[in-house]
Structure formats: C-alpha cells, structure tokens
Amino acid sequence: MSEITLPTAPKVRRRKFTRNKAFRRVLPWLVVAGIFLVWQVLVVALRIEPFVLPSPTSIFAAGWQWHTIILQNAWQTLFTTTIGFFFAIIIGVLAGVAIGSSSLIYDGFYPALVGFNTIPKVAVVPILIIWFGVGSVPAIITAFLLAFFPILVNVATGIATVEPELQDVLRALGASKWQTIRKVGLPRAMPYFFASLKVAITVAFVGSIIAETVGSNAGIGNFMLVASSRFEVPLAFAGLLVTGAMGIAMYAIAGAIEARMTGWATRTGGGGT
Amino acid sequence: MKNFVDMHEVSLRYGEDGDGTLALQNATMKVDSGEFVAVVGPSGCGKSTLMKVITGLWPPTAGGVIVNGKEVDKPLSITGMAFQNPTLLPWRTALDNVMLPLEIAEPHASQMRRQRKMYEAKARDLLALVGLKGFEDKFPWELSGGMQQRTSICRALIHDPSLLMLDEPFGALDMFTREELWLAMQELWMARRPTVVLVTHDLREAVFLADRILVMSNRPGRIIAERTVELPRPRKLSMTYEPYSVGMVQELRDHISAARVAA
Numbered sequence: 001m002s003e004i005t006l007p008t009a010p011k012v013r014r015r016k017f018t019r020n021k022a023f024r025r026v027l028p029w030l031v032v033a034g035i036f037l038v039w040q041v042l043v044v045a046l047r048i049e050p051f052v053l054p055s056p057t058s059i060f061a062a063g064w065q066w067h068t069i070i071l072q073n074a075w076q077t078l079f080t081t082t083i084g085f086f087f088a089i090i091i092g093v094l095a096g097v098a099i100g101s102s103s104l105i106y107d108g109f110y111p112a113l114v115g116f117n118t119i120p121k122v123a124v125v126p127i128l129i130i131w132f133g134v135g136s137v138p139a140i141i142t143a144f145l146l147a148f149f150p151i152l153v154n155v156a157t158g159i160a161t162v163e164p165e166l167q168d169v170l171r172a173l174g175a176s177k178w179q180t181i182r183k184v185g186l187p188r189a190m191p192y193f194f195a196s197l198k199v200a201i202t203v204a205f206v207g208s209i210i211a212e213t214v215g216s217n218a219g220i221g222n223f224m225l226v227a228s229s230r231f232e233v234p235l236a237f238a239g240l241l242v243t244g245a246m247g248i249a250m251y252a253i254a255g256a257i258e259a260r261m262t263g264w265a266t267r268t269g270g271g272g273t
Numbered sequence: 274m275k276n277f278v279d280m281h282e283v284s285l286r287y288g289e290d291g292d293g294t295l296a297l298q299n300a301t302m303k304v305d306s307g308e309f310v311a312v313v314g315p316s317g318c319g320k321s322t323l324m325k326v327i328t329g330l331w332p333p334t335a336g337g338v339i340v341n342g343k344e345v346d347k348p349l350s351i352t353g354m355a356f357q358n359p360t361l362l363p364w365r366t367a368l369d370n371v372m373l374p375l376e377i378a379e380p381h382a383s384q385m386r387r388q389r390k391m392y393e394a395k396a397r398d399l400l401a402l403v404g405l406k407g408f409e410d411k412f413p414w415e416l417s418g419g420m421q422q423r424t425s426i427c428r429a430l431i432h433d434p435s436l437l438m439l440d441e442p443f444g445a446l447d448m449f450t451r452e453e454l455w456l457a458m459q460e461l462w463m464a465r466r467p468t469v470v471l472v473t474h475d476l477r478e479a480v481f482l483a484d485r486i487l488v489m490s491n492r493p494g495r496i497i498a499e500r501t502v503e504l505p506r507p508r509k510l511s512m513t514y515e516p517y518s519v520g521m522v523q524e525l526r527d528h529i530s531a532a533r534v535a536a
Contacts, residue, residue: 166360172328173378173432174350183376187364264364264412 054234063238073223074242077208080136080219081250084143085204092148092200093193096155100189101181106156117149121207125214139211139219147204154196158189191265194258201250209243220246274341277306277468278436283326283336284493285319296322298493299336306341306435309462309469311479312496313525314489315533320472323494324438327470328352340436349436350378353429353467357441359421361413367424368409371396374432381432399427402464403457419450423457430461439471443478452510455481459507476522477513480504488525490532498528 036056042048043055050058063070099106099113121142128138162184170180212221224239259266285297296319304310314320325331327338329345338345353374361370375381375392385392400409403423413421422442429437443451455478462469462482473479479486480502488498500521504512512518 163358163360165354165356165358168325168328168330169354169360169374169428170377171330171348172350172352172354173374174348175377179377183373184362187362190364262364 051231051233054237058234059237059241062232062234063241066235066238070220070223070238070242073218073220073239074246076136076218077139077205077212077220077243078246080139080211081143081201081205081208084140084207085147085201087140087144088147088151088200088204089197091144092151092196093155095148096152096189096193097159097181097185099152100156100159101177101185106160113149113152121145122210122214125211128211129215134215134217136216136218139208139216142211143204143207146207147200150196150199150203151193154192155189158192159185162188191258191262194254194262197254197258198251201254202247205243205247205250274306276303276339277308277341278302278304278327278470279339280323280327281336281338283333283338285322285326285331286334295493297326297333298495300489300495302487302496304468304470306468307466309471309482309484311471311473311483311486312489313473313476313479313486313529314494315491315529316474318489318491318532319494320489321440323489324354324440324470324472328354328436328438351434352436352438353432353434354438354440355422355425355429355442357444359413359418359425361421361424361428363413366410366412367400367405367416367420368393368396370413370424371400371427371431373428378432396427396431399431400424402461403427417450419446419454422446422454426454426458426461430465430467433465433467435467437467437469439469439473441473442471443475444473451475451478456510458482463507476525477518479525480518480521481508481510481513486521486525488528488532497532498525500525 040056043053054062099109124145125138125142128141132138132141159181162180166184167180170184175183208219209221212219213225216222220239220243224236224243227233227235227239280300280302283297283300284295286295287293300319300323302310302312302323312320312323322331326333327340327345329338329348332346340349341351361367362373365373372392375396376385381392397406397409400406400423403426405420405423405427408416408420413424416424422445426439426442429439443454446454459482471479471482483502486500486502487496488500489495490497502521504517513522
C-alpha cells in the first residue's frame with residue numbers, strides 16, 4: 001500500500017510583514033507610542049500620584065501650557081550646545097591631527113589628556129562659574145570639554161593608522177609630512193571623524209544640561225531644576241521629553257551628514273575627494 | 274648606464290642598540306639602468322629591507338648605496354613602488370589613485386593645476402596599457418584583486434620613475450591573474466624601459482620577467498648567487514615550461530634550500 005505523495009505546488013511565499021520597509025520606518029514611533037500607552041495605563045490603574053510619576057497626558061498638557069517658556073529654554077540649550085560643539089570640532093580636529101601624526105606629541109600629551117578626560121565634568125562646572133559667572137559661558141565650555149575628546153581620539157586614530165607601505169610610497173615621492181596628512185591622513189580619518197560627531201553632539205548636549213543644572217539662569221537643565229523645586233513634576237518631565245527629542249534630532253543630523261560625506265567607507269559610492 | 278644602482282657591502286640592523294635584528298650583512302649588488310633584476314630568497318631573508326635601503330627609506334647601518342651616481346642619503350624621488358598589498362586610496366577612483374604621485378612629486382606637482390588635462394590623458398593611457406580601459410572611474414572596491422594591483426603598478430609608473438621597486442606585487446593573486454599580470458608587466462617594461470628591482474619568492478616569475486636573478490641567503494641577508502636569464506623578448510608564458518627555464522628554476526631552488534639549511 002505504497003502511496004505516492006505528489007509534490008504540492010510551491011506555495012507563493014508572501015513577503016513577511018516584518019520585512020516591509022514602511023513598517024520598519026514607523027516601528028520606532030510605534031515603540032515610543034507603546035511605551036507611553038503602557039505608562040498611562042499603569043499610572044491610571046495603580047493610581048500613582050502625579051508628583052511621583054505623572055501620566056503622559058498630564059505631561060503633554062503641562063508641556064503645551066508652558067510651551068513658549070520650554071521653547072525659549074530649549075533654544076538656549078541648543079545655542080550653548082552648538083557653540084561648544086563647534087569649538088570641539090575645531091580643537092578636536094587640530095589636536096587629533098597633531099597627536100595622530102607625531103608619536104612625539106602622542107607620547108607627551110596623550111596620558112595627560114586621558115587623565116583630564118576621566119575627571120567628571122560636573123565637578124568642573126562650579127569652577128567655571130567662579131571664573132566666568134552664571135550664564136552661557138560655563139555651559140558652552142562644559143559642552144566643549146565633553147565633546148572634543150571623542151573627536152580628537154577618532155581623528156588621531158584615522159591618521160595614525162595609515163598603512164606603512166603607503167607611507168613609504170609617499171615618502172619616496174618626496175611628500176612632506178603635511179602633504180601626507182592632507183592627501184591621505186585626513187581623508188582616511190573622515191569616517192572616524194563623522195562617526196565621532198554622533199557621539200560628540202550627544203555628549204555636548206549632556207554637558208550643556210549639566211552646566212545649566214548646576215548653575216545657570218536659563219536653558220532646559222535650569223528649567224527642569226526650577227520645575228522640580230516647585231514640585232511641578234509633570235513640567236519637569238516635559239522638560240525631560242524635550243531634552244530626549246533634541247538629543248535624537250541632533251544625533252540624526254550628525255548621522256545624515258556622516259552618510260553623505262563618507263559614502264566610500266560604507267561603499268555606497270560618492271562623497272569626498 | 275652601467276651600475277645605475279650600486280649597493281656596496283650594506284649591513285642593516287634594526288633597533289638602535291647592538292642587539293637588534295641583523296637584516297642585511299655585507300649585501301652587495303649592482304643593477305644597470307634599463308635592466309630588470311629579480312631578487313629571490315627564503316622568506317624573512319631581508320628582501321623588503323633591501324628595497325628600503327636602496328630607495329633611501331632606511332639608512333644602512335654600514336656600507337652605502339649609490340644610485341644614478343649619487344650617494345643615497347634621503348628617500349629617492351626617482352623611484353616608483355608597488356607592494357603585495359595594492360594600498361589604493363578607497364575614496365579615489367582608479368584614475369585619481371594613479372594620479373596621486375603627480376600631485377606630490379616635483380616637477381609635476383607644481384604644473385598639475387595648469388596641465389591637468391595632459392596628465393589625466395597620460396594616466397588614462399597607462400591604465401589602457403594594462404587593460405583597464407573603461408575602469409578609470411571605478412572605486413577600488415569595485416575592482417577585482419588583479420585590477421587593483423594593475424592600478425597600483427600604474428601608480429608606481431605614472432611619474433616616469435627611472436627606478437621601479439616591486440615588492441612581491443603579484444604575491445597575493447591567483448595563478449591565472451598572476452600570469453596575466455606578468456605579461457602586462459613585461460609589456461610595460463618593454464614600452465618604457467625603467468630599471469626594475471623585483472623582489473619575489475616565485476621562481477617562475479623571476480625567470481619569466483627578469484634579465485638577471487639574484488639569490489639572497491637566509492637572514493642576515495646577502496647575495497649568494499646570480500644567474501642571467503637568456504630568453505628572447507617578448508617572452509611567452511609557455512617558455513617557463515621549457516627545459517631551460519625549468520632547469521634554472523630548479524637550480525635557484527637548490528640555492529635557496531642550501532641557504533635555508535645553512536642557517
């Protein structure tokens with residue numbers, strides 16, 4: 001009683017829903033919405049007091065009610081972050097080139113830099129306030145101090161790891177140190193540099209907020225401090241949400257610039273010379 | 274020119290104190306201009322060191338090198354170099370990679386801005402000569418290993434160096450690609466007649482390409498034997514399987530085996 005099983009017609013394989021591009025794109029928003037939903041349900045169901053954990057709806061309401069003040073302070077933070085970040089790029093690239101291209105400078109300065117970088121920057125802010133007074137300057141400097149190190153390390157790495165054979169080729173052509181850096185070192189360091197920008201912009205942002213929280217009269221950090229000292233917990237949370245959104249936005253901008261400038265490193269073609 | 278490269282009793286010890294590795298000891302060799310010389314030897318015998326000393330990238334510990342009538346005391350800008358690793362710049366197209374030396378070496382660098390068209394045409398011609406016509410605007414990762422190596426050799430030749438140093442440039446390629454590149458190399462050499470020093474561990478390659486083959490001893494390296502290859506040019510790949518070539522390969526092989534045992 002042998003039965004021959006006929007080969008069934010191959011099923012038309014449907015593309016999995018989870019591979020859908022559009023679905024992938026909205027997924028992060030769904031996750032965020034899901035978190036808020038669970039949060040809301042928990043707060044309502046467990047009757048958590050608003051001064052312990054406010055519900056998302058009350059946070060949004062408070063945020064909307066005070067949105068002009070929040071935006072003003074967010075703008076202040078964006079301003080100090082951007083300026084600090086800008087200086088971090090300049091100093092980080094210059095120092096990175098110097099350290100990456102000279103073993104003498106590397107040996108001399110790197111240990112001191114590492115030591116400096118391990119100092120928690122929150123401890124430096126009071127000193128900055130003594131020097132520069134309460135205001136934007138300590139925030140800018142704190143943002144700079146946090147952001148320049150990752151840029152420096154990445155640029156230095158990119159420049160220091162030029163292949164020895166390539167260095168020989170260039171030296172034999174009579175290339176000066178500066179020509180080697182310009183033609184090979186710097187372009188080679190670009191992917192490292194742009195990758196470091198993503199880290200640097202977020203830590204610059206953290207730096208600004210730390211400085212505003214410790215001592216300032218403006219900025220989103222200061223805003224949150226004031227709100228929580230008045231027990232306006234929903235408002236403090238609104239400040240937190242804005243902070244998070246700004247951080248994500250800055251990271252996304254840095255990422256977009258990276259993808260555009262160093263396509264050759266990810267082999268998507270184009271970019272740079 | 275006779276004795277275009279004249280290396281006399283060169284020793285080189287890595288490291289500053291006396292206990293560093295002795296890479297070369299009393300190595301002596303001469304190369305006439307327009308000659309194609311291959312240096313073969315057991316692995317780690319100091320072949321690459323030899324190249325660095327001749328091109329002035331490493332100063333010798335003892336002895337001296339004279340190239341083109343002048344003592345070598347700094348990197349020689351009349352050299353072109355290619356290595357086992359093509360070391361192309363990934364952000365530049367094949368054409369731009371080939372043109373890199375022109376942006377650095379004088380007198381080309383100062384004329385680059387005005388004469389860009391002329392130099393570009395030159396680079397295109399050179400790429401066409403090694404069979405890369407149509408690939409000029411590709412990025413290195415879009416080229417096969419053999420194509421990358423061709424580009425690298427073009428880069429070594431673009432500024433018309435009178436001395437071409439090749440450090441196992443075909444070593445990382447499969448045999449068929451390697452043989453193709455031997456032919457391309459022969460064609461380039463016959464068209465332009467640079468002085469070539471080819472470091473290799475492939476004895477068939479040495480016999481096919483070189484006018485003269487030098488055998489190096491085990492570390493510390495020196496030249497222990499020398500053979501002239503009497504094959505007419507242009508050579509064909511089939512010649513490497515003829516008794517003359519096979520005999521020579523075998524003889525070179527014996528020298529190298531002896532050198533390995535002696536060490």
